[in-house]
Amino acid sequence: MIEESKTLQLSKEELAQFHRDGYIGPFDLYEPEEMAAHLQALRPKLLNTKNAIYSGGRTISGSTNLSNYDRHLDIDFLAEHITRPEIVDRVSSILGPDTLCWRSEFFPKYPGDEGTDWHQADNFSNVAGSKHPQIVWPEDAEFGGTITVWTAFTEASVDMGCLQFIPGSHKSMNYDESKSMDYNPDLINKVDKDGVRRGFFGYDYRQLQKDPNWTPDEANAVSQVMRQGQFIIFWSTLMHASHPHLGLTDNMRLGFAGRYLPTSVHVYPHSDSLAEFGGSASLDKFGNVLVSGQDNYGHNRFVDSTVNGYRFPVREGSLGGFGLSDVQAWLLGTCRELGLPAQDVNANFFEMGGTSLTAVKLIAKAEQNFGEDVLPPEDLYGRSTLRDIAATIESNSGASA
Ligand SMILES: O=C(O)CCC(=O)C(=O)O
Ligand SMILES: [Fe+2]
Structure with a gap:
């Protein structure tokens, strides 16, 4: 069981590549015939929005809309899909347990449809009518986005x-999500941008550009050709x-x-409804799905089953599964939150990029979680592998190994 889950984590090399490029994959998940069969069974369910959590009201407009959000909360196949170990273990090897x-x-x-505009999403207020951030990371986090x-x-x-990415572009934002875009579904499929028909489902993402005269560096773009049933992981x-879909096939x-x-991230901290794509929907029935580990923060709403009663499986905190102590698992997750590519407890805090500033942050977090003076700076600087740091915290806090 542990061996099996271990193979699903990203390797050290893959993790380094992910941090460098901002994406990793594609990976195989379903065989094409298997995916085709799932899709055939799925289509009628997608059309039946009776139990969908955003059904009714003003959820449908344009070519993408709120009624296609969060169908994993009412369709079992999608509920299973988002909790698949092949996905969850790789994701939690990036985000922590x-x-x-x-x-x-x-x-x-x-x-015949237009391509999707170039874009980046950090806090997802990008298309929200109300302009509230939809996700808010802890104040000292180096990351943003999802x-x-x-x-x-x-x-x-x-x-x-297929998707296109600009490798390595995930570290700085070219767009300001607090700016507004006009929703105009009449322009869908009608706007040409540098010779390519592109749009953002009724919005024009260029309206969010920090510098109106900047253009994306398309010469460095890579196309992500994927076969049916594969997945790819990227920072938003x-x-x-x-x-664009050229229409050379009917598919x-x-x-x-x-x-x-x-x-640790707050989801929808400022709103009890969604307003996007010319529609709106109440978040009354919304809940996050815990896919791995546990929630030690208590600031988000969770659901543990779909509206039909299918229980979401939760992967054991993928780090905890490897015989790590609680403190070691906490430390690995925290280092990743601080932007360090921590893969295992033998990693050295400073060799993987820890600075005096990250050290201060780590000490503060350790004190917050385990008590005052659990991680004296001289110990952190003297013995700096994650294994040693965890041992220091454990012996100073009385936490068990
Ligand atoms: O599928 C597309 O065209 C765009 C997908 C996208 O922007 C996203 O998944 O964030
Ligand atoms: Fe996107």
Whole structure:
């Protein structure tokens, strides 16, 4: 069991690549025939929005809309999908052991549809009518954004509108999500941008540019061709887009995005409804799904089953499964939150990029969690592998190994 889950974590090399490029994959999840069969069974369920948590009201408009959000809360196959160990273990090897899924979304592209505009999302107030951030990281976190796992429910070729990424672009934002965009569904499929038809589901993402004269560095863009049933993992702060669907085939392209966060992030802290794409929906029935580990913060709402009663399986905190002590697992997760690529307890805090500033933050977090003076600076600087740091905390706090 432990051996099995271990193979699903990202390797040290993959993790380093992810931190450098802002994405990793694609990975195989379903065989194409298997995915095709799931999709066939799924289609009628997608159309039946009776039990969907945002059904009714003003949820439907434009080509993407609120009624295709969070269907993992009412469709069992999607509930299983977002909790698949192949996905969750890889995500939690990036985010730490305690991970939640806060959103899922379909991205359909029909033959002839425009490509998706280049964009980055940090706090997801980007298309929100109210302009409240939808996710808020702890104040001292180096990260922002969310991990997106985009699964190709159909084939995604260049001609059918596969994703495009600009590697390494996830570390600085070219867009200001506090600016507003006008929603104009009449322009969908009608706007040409540097020779390519692109839009953002009725919005024009260029309106959020920090510098109106800047243009994305498309020469460095890479196309993510994926076969049916594969998934790819990327930071939402990565510059991403998709090609138009050229209509050379009658088949649509369908992507399904699951979005993940550590439990330390606040989800929808400022709102009890969503207002996007010209529609709106109450968050009354919304809940996050804990997919791995546990929630030690208590500031988010969770649901433990779908509206139909399917219970979401929770992966054991993927780090805890490897014989790590609680403090070691906490330390690995915390280092990742601080932006360090911590893969195992043999890593050295300073060699993997810890600075005096990150050291101060780590000490403060350790004190917050385990008590005053549990991590004296001289001990942190003297014995700096994560194993040693955890041992220091354990012996000073009386926490058991
Ligand atoms: O599928 C697309 O065209 C866009 C997907 C996307 O922007 C996302 O998953 O964040
Ligand atoms: Fe996106």
